[in-house]
Amino acid sequence: MNRVIKELMNQAGTDSSGKWMGxxxxxxxxxxxxxxxxxxxxxxxxxxxxxxxxxxAVNLIIGNLKETFELDKLKEKNI
Numbered sequence: 001m002n003r004v005i006k007e008l009m010n011q012a013g014t015d016s017s018g019k020w021m022g023x024x025x026x027x028x029x030x031x032x033x034x035x036x037x038x039x040x041x042x043x044x045x046x047x048x049x050x051x052x053x054x055x056x057a058v059n060l061i062i063g064n065l066k067e068t069f070e071l072d073k074l075k076e077k078n079i
Contacts, residue, residue: 008032034069038062 006016012029045058066072 038065
């Protein structure tokens with residue numbers, strides 16, 4: 001299994017066997033995956049491109065991901 005996936009599973013409160021301790025752990029795991037993806041998109045935009053159009057696109061993608069997966073709502077639940 002991928003090292004990053006194992007780390008995210010541990011952060012979500014379960015072990016890397018995939019045996020969930022509850023739905024809240026699955027939600028947290030999903031949130032962590034989305035946040036990791038957002039982080040990677042942001043880093044690619046910052047590190048590899050200084051073009052304002054690409055920066056705009058990166059910010060749009062990040063905003064859409066946050067909205068699609070309702071990350072603000074998850075944060076309010078204190079997951």
